[in-house]
Amino acid sequence: MLDELLALGDRVVARAKPGEQIEAIVVNETDTEVRVFDGDVESFTSATSQGIGIRVINNQRQGFAWAGSLDPDVIDSTLSEARDNATFGSVDPDLDLAEPDGVPMAELDLYDESVNTFETDAKIALALELEAMTNGRDPRVMLVESVDFADSVGHAAVVSTKGIRMGDRDSGSYVTATVIAGGEDETQVGFGYSVHRDPRQLDLDYASQMAVERSTRLLGAIKPPTERLTVVLDPMVTAQFLGIIGSTLSGEALLKGRSLFADRLGDTVAAATITLVDDPTNPKAFTASEADGEGLATRRNVLIDQGRLNMFVHNSYTGRRLDAASTGNAIRGYSSTPGVGTIALSLVPGERAQADIIAGIDNGVLIQGVSGLHSGVNPISGDFSTGADGLRIRNGELAEPLREFTIGSTLQRMLLDVIEVGGDIEWLPSSAAGLSLAVGDITLSGA
Amino acid sequence: MIDQALLEKTLTTATGRGGEFAEIFVEDRQSSGALLDDDRIEELTSGRSRGAGIRVLVGDSTGFAHTADLSESGLLIAAKAAADAARDGNGGVTTVDLSKQTVSSPSPIAIYPASVAKQRKVELLNLANDAARGVGDAISQVSVGYGDVRRRIQIANSDGLLTGDDQVKTRFSVSCVANGDAGMQTGRESVGHTMGFELFDQYDVTDIARKAAERALTKLLARPAPSGTVTTVIGKGGGGVLFHEACGHGLEADHVAKQSTVFAGRVGELVASPLVTLIDDGTMAHEWGAFAIDDEGRPAQRNVLIEDGVLIDFMWDELRARAEGRASSGNGRRQSYKHLPMVRMTNTYIANGETDPGDIIADTDSGIFVAQLGGGQVNTVNGDFVFGMTEAYLIEDGKITEPIREGNLIGNGPEVLTSIDALGNDFEMGSPGTCGKDGQGVAVGDGTPTLRVPALTVGGTAA
Known part of the structure; x- marks a missing residue:
């Protein structure tokens, strides 16, 4: 499959006219998804998707076109559209495709053959087993709203007139369970999952337990009074915040005057315990990858080093504009030009488990989940306020559940107000890993 | 899009393992977009996506498969995959006869965006950029986006329904950053309707731009929200x-x-x-x-x-x-x-x-x-x-x-x-x-x- 995609990319690139630069990204993805409900299959989806994106740079102008098909006639018209679009872009002497930079590709084992041999019946059986296990786990479980199994195999190739010729493939599978707990008067919902490149390694018990615990422990939740206090962010919540902090460190935000950390390079922007790393070469990361969206090798980048702002991430264009090199952070699908952003973020973990961190807090809140984070954060000003639920921390122990409140601060203050980084790193199914994070002086708004 | 005989054959294949209901949804989507940011027309983009999704119902179970291959063989492979996914039912083999139904659109299109010169779209972006920047020196960054999509769909099912729609949407948005003593603030305004390029007969892009810029400026003076x-x-x-x-x-x-x-x-x-x-x-x-x-x-x-x-x-x-x-x-x-x-x-x-x-x-x-x-x-x-x-x-x-x-x-x-x-x-x-x-x-x-x-x-x- 990879050879076919590369060959297709070669054929498109070979059609470049003198003075014209062409880059093609070609992808193929196969997915299956099983959803079960009430002991039966609710839906079964199987599908193969293909697509191509073509970028043309000519006379210092750029154009782009994409198509969700690899039919030869479609590819022809996509190339023509990209060429035509290039005649309308602004002239920009910095426009160019990525040059090979000699950084060697990490050899990551991101593809597990077993995805191809795992039979349909086994997928269904796995989902049914997870549903049954979750149903019987706790008498307070009212309904297992949905249980999904999904797997995918992806192949991608990037080929360009600059001599870039990269192909990679990966596989993945996951199960999820969504549980409603409670009864007549009150219901709470909880979500659990397990992810693995090999479906045989999925941990159903872990997924089931997570969904049940996260729904049942919120039963009886009350609305807390407004106050300022210390919060402990659950790993899943920390991961969401890291993603937003990562977006403020993109070369594009910097270039266009939209980063709240512009002019802060070398400054202390976070507590000394904070070391923020973007490392797609770590195979434990869900979004690990060998190459970025322009076909350059990914690499380990330290963004914040012991509280000090160390670097921004770049693709080849933002690097060129800002006298830096690409850091291997071009991100894209086949339907867009390369953007720039972090790929696989994590904090360097501390020492202690969540329970030990909580034991040292007299009055605080464990934030189990946040909602509306993206609408509640302004990544340009740094202001944020997000809906949340969780559990009161009183005298070092978890106490009553809380709901219908918000937590707010600014991203800048929050980074400086970090009290402790947990040792409980979790490689979540997201572009950032999670761990427990204790943050002081957060405004909790409730009654 | 797909001719009636092939749709009937596809549905017959889809119900071949006893499905009680089968449906084919065919879609051809063409989109175009243009983006101005940082005073530059960064890119014009064109996109095309075309394919069919086939589902089969057996009892409470749904089998679903989709394909970008709209040839007879492509559709029949997908139909069979959907039928297999739903597993054996007791509906028996169904022969499907389609009868065409036409529903008139509540949103007739006057000017198909694909018929409008790209240069005209670029001009709108520049007009909006100039208008937003003209609102005040504190406006430090402006991003303007234009997008249109034409989505043609065709639906046929084993109840005999055959119908379709042609849906066109056009949108325009402006985002501004204002820089003040207390940091940066943002303002955004967007319009979008199920219509063609006549959107711009109803809206003046410079008004949209000024609204976004004024929102950002207003927020520079804003104080923290109460709790x-x-x-x-x-x-x-x-x-x-x-x-x-x-x-x-x-x-x-x-x-x-x-x-x-x-x-x-x-x-x-x-x-x-x-x-x-x-x-x-x-x-x-x-x-x-x-x-x-x-x-x-x-x-x-x-x-x-x-x-x-x-x-x-x-x-x-x-x-x-x-x-x-x-x-x-x-x-x-x-x-x-x-x-x-x-x-x-x-x-x-x-x-x-x-x-x-x-x-x-x-x-x-x-x-x-x-x-x-x-x-x-x-x-x-x-x-x-x-x-x-x-x-x-x-x-x-x-x-x-x-x-x-x-x-x-x-x-x-x-x-x-x-x-x-x-x-x-x-x-x-x-x-x-x-x-x-x-x-x-x-x-x-x-x-x-x-x-x-x-x-x-x-x-x-x-x-």
């Missing part, structure tokens, strides 16, 4: 998204079937303030969530969900309606041919009230006035919601005073519905939106008149 429970007046248009999230999702029949919504089993009961009539209407001409037929081939409908506070009905797709032995309400939608349809909203709004909006403000001693809400999220199981405020002001002594910075509004949908104590007579639709559910995004519209909620929690950063 705690406050009386909240929500302005016309800008607050419809709250009812989409806080109530609309809970009225979708798939949630009802699983009893995972607070509204399950409450038809005929008073679930809202008697001031509230909530409607979902896919027939609203040229609105963002409008269409002639939904993605299951059912004509769009105007559905009254709540009337004078009483719950009248839920929204239905084909699957849920079949299970209940009733008709779909025209709410079966999907993001693309790669997705299964689900119960989705179209244009959801609170119908007009009778009070002068000025009187609602004057009658409020202290609180906040929210002119524009941003995105939000709801827990449909218990109705808890959260929304970003993108433009809001303090109300002091019955007057709108200072602007406040961004913050979130949180509350509980059913509680908000019952507590609305004033409803204005100034109904307006809001900005075009994309509603996400189960990983699928579809275009939706929403609207409200000015209204007041006596107690909502504002999560600001001021202690």
